[in-house]
Amino acid sequence: MAATLKDVAALAGVSIKTVSNVVNGYGFVKPENRRRVEEALEATGYRPNVGARNLRRGRTGFIAMVVPELSVPYFGELVSLVISAAADHDWNVLIEQTQGVRDRERDALSALGPHMVDGAILSPEALTAEDLAVLDPGVPFVMLGEHSVHAAADHVAIDNVAAAKTAVAHLAALGRTRIAAIGANPARGTATLRLRGYTEALTEAGLPINETLIAPAAKYHRREGAQAMATFLDLPEPPDAVFCFNDLLAIGALRTAADRGLWVPEDLAVVGFDNIEESAYAIPRLTTVAPDKQAIAETAVNLLHSRVVDRDNREPQTIQAAFRLEVRGSSRPRAATRSPRP
Amino acid sequence: MAATLKDVAALAGVSIKTVSNVVNGYGFVKPENRRRVEEALEATGYRPNVGARNLRRGRTGFIAMVVPELSVPYFGELVSLVISAAADHDWNVLIEQTQGVRDRERDALSALGPHMVDGAILSPEALTAEDLAVLDPGVPFVMLGEHSVHAAADHVAIDNVAAAKTAVAHLAALGRTRIAAIGANPARGTATLRLRGYTEALTEAGLPINETLIAPAAKYHRREGAQAMATFLDLPEPPDAVFCFNDLLAIGALRTAADRGLWVPEDLAVVGFDNIEESAYAIPRLTTVAPDKQAIAETAVNLLHSRVVDRDNREPQTIQAAFRLEVRGSSRPRAATRSPRP
Numbered sequence: 001m002a003a004t005l006k007d008v009a010a011l012a013g014v015s016i017k018t019v020s021n022v023v024n025g026y027g028f029v030k031p032e033n034r035r036r037v038e039e040a041l042e043a044t045g046y047r048p049n050v051g052a053r054n055l056r057r058g059r060t061g062f063i064a065m066v067v068p069e070l071s072v073p074y075f076g077e078l079v080s081l082v083i084s085a086a087a088d089h090d091w092n093v094l095i096e097q098t099q100g101v102r103d104r105e106r107d108a109l110s111a112l113g114p115h116m117v118d119g120a121i122l123s124p125e126a127l128t129a130e131d132l133a134v135l136d137p138g139v140p141f142v143m144l145g146e147h148s149v150h151a152a153a154d155h156v157a158i159d160n161v162a163a164a165k166t167a168v169a170h171l172a173a174l175g176r177t178r179i180a181a182i183g184a185n186p187a188r189g190t191a192t193l194r195l196r197g198y199t200e201a202l203t204e205a206g207l208p209i210n211e212t213l214i215a216p217a218a219k220y221h222r223r224e225g226a227q228a229m230a231t232f233l234d235l236p237e238p239p240d241a242v243f244c245f246n247d248l249l250a251i252g253a254l255r256t257a258a259d260r261g262l263w264v265p266e267d268l269a270v271v272g273f274d275n276i277e278e279s280a281y282a283i284p285r286l287t288t289v290a291p292d293k294q295a296i297a298e299t300a301v302n303l304l305h306s307r308v309v310d311r312d313n314r315e316p317q318t319i320q321a322a323f324r325l326e327v328r329g330s331s332r333p334r335a336a337t338r339s340p341r342p
Numbered sequence: 343m344a345a346t347l348k349d350v351a352a353l354a355g356v357s358i359k360t361v362s363n364v365v366n367g368y369g370f371v372k373p374e375n376r377r378r379v380e381e382a383l384e385a386t387g388y389r390p391n392v393g394a395r396n397l398r399r400g401r402t403g404f405i406a407m408v409v410p411e412l413s414v415p416y417f418g419e420l421v422s423l424v425i426s427a428a429a430d431h432d433w434n435v436l437i438e439q440t441q442g443v444r445d446r447e448r449d450a451l452s453a454l455g456p457h458m459v460d461g462a463i464l465s466p467e468a469l470t471a472e473d474l475a476v477l478d479p480g481v482p483f484v485m486l487g488e489h490s491v492h493a494a495a496d497h498v499a500i501d502n503v504a505a506a507k508t509a510v511a512h513l514a515a516l517g518r519t520r521i522a523a524i525g526a527n528p529a530r531g532t533a534t535l536r537l538r539g540y541t542e543a544l545t546e547a548g549l550p551i552n553e554t555l556i557a558p559a560a561k562y563h564r565r566e567g568a569q570a571m572a573t574f575l576d577l578p579e580p581p582d583a584v585f586c587f588n589d590l591l592a593i594g595a596l597r598t599a600a601d602r603g604l605w606v607p608e609d610l611a612v613v614g615f616d617n618i619e620e621s622a623y624a625i626p627r628l629t630t631v632a633p634d635k636q637a638i639a640e641t642a643v644n645l646l647h648s649r650v651v652d653r654d655n656r657e658p659q660t661i662q663a664a665f666r667l668e669v670r671g672s673s674r675p676r677a678a679t680r681s682p683r684p
Contacts, residue, residue, distance in 0.1 A: 071415070075418075076415065077412075080411060080412045094434055095435065096434075222623045283596065
């Protein structure tokens with residue numbers, strides 16, 4: 001038989017109101033009474049009826065997180081961090097996968113609503129500002145990832161142009177002159193920004209922009225990175241470095257380089273983006289742009305909480321999370337002489 | 343303004359009942375009427391009120407999936423497949439992460455209930471049969487992963503003993519005689535079974551069981567695999583092969599082998615378990631036990647659907663999913679002469 005507030009109050013020798021205050025974090029409770037209530041909660045194994053509590057508060061107890069694919073490690077890691085941050089606010093997280101397809105992103109947005117969730121965190125790839133203007137989800141939401149189109153919503157993102165510039169400037173500083181890019185995709189907001197950072201860094205380094213060294217990628221998976229790298233290596237003058245718009249593309253590029261008998265970084269330096277855990281174990285270890293994922297998750301959840309619970313009605317905010325370039329074996333300076341791998 | 347059933351019926355020139363039958367998949371609808379309704383649904387952009395529909399059906403529209411960690415790729419891939427399979431039954435999926443900690447697994451179980459979800463898919467690591475006997479979640483549930491303790495619930499799993507035996511027999515057939523294992527953990531059901539498969543295969547191959555070649559792993563992460571491999575390589579007689587109880591451990595082992603200047607598979611053959619996508623891109627590509635994840639996800643969701651919707655009250659079932667050994671570069675036969683990597 002489940003313990004009730006009354007059972008807890010009887011055991012602690014306090015009023016039901018006092019137990020309720022402790023459980024819900026309301027009001028002032030004398031330290032001695034708090035201690036007795038906490039002991040009684042422990043002894044009885046009391047569990048609050050979360051459903052009923054949310055109903056009283058006019059909340060569902062859920063937030064939605066809309067991402068392209070959980071099987072992409074960046075999103076797996078991000079969702080994991082969001083679930084932890086949401087739990088601190090008593091929120092459960094509903095996951096919706098869109099495969100980054102515009103129609104499915106629109107569907108996910110229009111399926112939201114106050115009957116289902118208190119708010120949402122969206123990580124769209126193809127959604128446009130026009131979509132967002134038409135499809136009001138009816139609940140507060142936070143957008144993750146920088147977008148070339150501006151929407152009237154809170155945003156949390158790193159500065160993608162600056163991050164890409166940092167990565168490519170690093171390759172140029174190593175003396176690489178044929179620096180390729182993998183991941184161009186006009187339909188993806190972040191791809192456009194990373195491409196801009198790439199071209200700006202080349203120009204600042206006095207290097208030409210060579211269209212044959214810019215590979216598109218429909219998806220940001222390992223396979224696409226491997227294929228793009230194979231195409232580059234078939235060129236009469238292949239690249240001596242490659243900046244990939246995410247780590248999975250870079251891991252695909254590393255795989256192709258190994259298949260072709262190239263040495264990384266001696267023959268080809270490789271830089272990725274996301275700092276997924278896999279990149280630190282790649283052979284060689286992958287240099288990558290490391291966004292502060294923990295900060296992105298916590299900031300997004302806290303912003304949502306302030307909109308939903310504190311009914312914060314300020315203008316939409318754009319919060320920039322930090323990034324750093326994590327330099328590892330895949331882009332160490334060119335060795336004077338070759339040494340056997342690894 | 344959202345379209346209603348009435349709008350759709352007016353446009354199609356049929357009764358509201360006919361539209362409802364098409365939308366809900368009930369009853370017989372003449373092909374011609376079905377075509378007209380489908381066109382009208384498309385033209386009006388009608389969306390069913392899923393919340394109201396679930397209420398009528400006495401369902402919440404949600405199932406829970408309880409997993410250790412989404413940031414572990416095996417679970418990211420599995421959850422992604424479950425979300426797709428659940429969508430075919432109009433189910434949304436609530437994700438709960440437990441970190442594989444027994445208390446958190448018990449909490450997740452006791453927080454379930456018919457007010458929140460229609461059913462649950464559990465992938466526990468530390469939960470015992472006693473826990474399950476006490477903590478009735480009050481909704482149908484399916485357990486993933488084989489467990490040494492039997493619980494009165496539906497199970498979907500591969501034969502872990504046979505799978506581990508297949509992996510180790512493969513290493514023995516390559517002529518390896520000092521075959522190590524990474525991942526022993528008495529608190530994890532699958533670890534116990536995989537360890538049994540390992541020892542059985544050694545015995546059948548006429549090889550001794552050497553306790554110094556069995557490494558425990560508290561977590562099945564890359565870091566633990568790398569550390570266990572380092573310990574093995576410090577032995578006076580290090581192993582010439584290693585069977586890791588998941589791919590992440592194996593990827594950590596590959597990393598340490600590279601750091602110590604070993605060649606894989608020449609000096610050390612490595613086999614993992616799970617066939618996460620990363621394993622096909624590892625350098626060298628990782629040989630691994632490949633469970634049929636798609637079948638596991640679909641079988642679990644379909645079992646749950648039959649319990650919840652068809653109110654199937656048969657005895658708990660145990661369904662065995664298929665596996666195969668995916669042989670790749672990390673365990674190819676020993677080369678007669680060394681060739682430069684990769």
